[in-house]
Amino acid sequence: MTATHSSFIIEARGVTMVFGGLVALDSVDFKVEEDSITALIGPNGAGKTTFFNCLTGIYTPTRGEVMFQAPAKPGGRDRARSLKGLSPDKITSLGVARTFQNIRLFNNLTVLENVLIGCHCRMKAGVFGALFRDKKTRAEERDMADFSYRLLDSYGLGAVVNDLAKNLPYGAQRRLEIVRALATRPALLLLDEPAAGLNIGETRELEDLIRLVRAREKLSILLIEHDMTLVMSVSEKLYVMEYGRVIAEGSPGEIKTNPEVIKAYLGEE
């Protein structure tokens, strides 16, 4: 592994997104280092979610490039590849998972089934496997159910595996959405405003959860968030966006004192 310049896990180079005449993103340069927690903040309408959608393939950037580089296995070589133009499911199977600002669980399915669906891209069985239920398919099903249960259990949802997702309390739904994203076995986890709608206690729990996920799963995390306490305490690097542009980047300490950021958030004197 050549660890000189290639330690990023995802990098956006000059990403521009234009809707009709509206420039939602204006040549955004962005980088998430391997094994880090990076945050993206900015006022409402700054283009944060649009940027997320460009990374995950829901939108294809008008200009610019998104490069993804899964962490190299020991002895292997890093291989960066472009995500531009790939479909969301392809990007997920490469190793980028996400959660949504407004929770998007499969409400009428059980908690375990939600996570099993997350395992989809790591499973192989097709129509014939399903119909004839051969040994391989059965083993796969069993392994995945086992994996899903353990995953849920390790994040404190073991007692509710058979409950319908819609019957969970709000905080547990947030948690389940993160666990479901983890089931796709990502190298990079994108969290879109994970603290939205949570109270102070639940936000504190979320903070612990984010740290736990990072330590346990050895992945990189990128989060969009409005809750400054959470962002400042949990993230190592911050990007600040306004009007579709990155106006500042740096450590939490640098960002707090950056005059551009203060101007964007508090207005000019």
Place this chain on the structure above:
Amino acid sequence: MAPDTIKTPLGPAGPETCSGAGGCPGKSLIAENLTRLCFWARELKASFLAALWLCLLTLPMVVFKINPNDGSIVYRWILLLYVSAGGFILSALWRLMLARRDRVRYKRAEAELGAAESGSGRGPERTWVDVAVNSRYRKPAVGLVLLVVASVPFWGAPYTVNILITALIYITLGLGLNIVVGVSGLLNLGYVAFYAIGAYTYALLNYYFGLGFWLCLPLSALSATVLGLLLGFPVLRLRGDYLAIVTLGFGEIVRLVLTNMAVTRGPRGIGNISPPGFFGLDLNGSVKPVLMEWWPYLDPRLDLNKAFLFFIILGLVTLTIVAVFRLENSRLGRAWLALREDEIACQAMGIDRTRAKLTAFALGATWAGMAGAVFASQVTFINPTSFTFMQSVMILSIVVLGGMGSIPGVIIGAVVLIVLPEYLRVFAEYRMLLFGAAMVLMMVFRPGGLIQSARQIYVYEPARTGPAADRGGEALKGEGR
């Protein structure tokens, strides 16, 4: 469902509202009874007003009758009494049922909340239907029903056998459509097109090339599957209403093509379609006398070809049930469910939306194709009028009435909609009226269908390494929710 969003029902509360072991203090008991009394007084008043209103509305029609001979008016006040009494009783009954429904929902929500708070997996209260379908008696019950149904040709009338064949065909169709509509959430109003393709594949191959049923059955399935894929491609981007309209158009196009093409002989249709072969034996000629000797209870009028077809379709239905159950609880089935629940989240989970939709369309069509081949050999004559939009509606009704996504639901739906009307010919004139009324009642009282689909329950076995996904075990089928 949070219980505070539900209107607290004050229905004829039983002892459960006053279940404390020490009993309620007398004062509150009186107060409670008073509230209950007030509630019923209000309900009865509303029913009375409804009856009065009905009287006013129907007054000119019911009471006045003009004698055309001398122009005199006959007043029939007694009829008004009947109308008001009928209106009052129906309205009161309706209100009673609604109060009961709300009470059940309230108790369910309460039970669910209690379960969530205590963290135990205790599910909500179950109805007898859920119990019957999901209990440990399920397997023996299914076996018994299958045995009884399979024995029908040995004692039943030819008429009964024929109706059962039709019902079984519709069960196959319902189960196939269930994959598309119930599981994947893609509203398909042109399902009859695949049925028609299956039927015509067999009929045409038989008519022009003399091919037999057994060769044509897989060919019918194949041609319907291919057509399903062909329809799937252009409608990939559509959802909901738009998809419904396009599939509706597709169904009509197929019917019109069949009507106007020379090769299908247009509206004249194709006749003399051969019944399925039985090892080259002439069933009615050589087998029947032997069988009659062995089993004297056999109805002598029974066409053994029909009886054989009955067993074929029964086998096909059994196969379909197993296949659909397996599909639903597989990787592919979960992808379909995810597609139904949330398309964007589904993609974010790494599911190829295009593929999931195409397989749903194609596999749904496969069963229709096979059902079509069986239908062609049942009626021995087909023409395009057998495959109208009404057929699509009928199949869709079976799925919706029975319960979206539920296999037992589809079976019961087919029995209710196909078999019952045959035996209730007395009410034939009111068939559509009853049909509509049944649909309205269903939507109010059981919006999820007769049998709501249950989710698979996974049981954790501490002795083993993980939750046993050991299918078919009775404990694994979910409780109805």
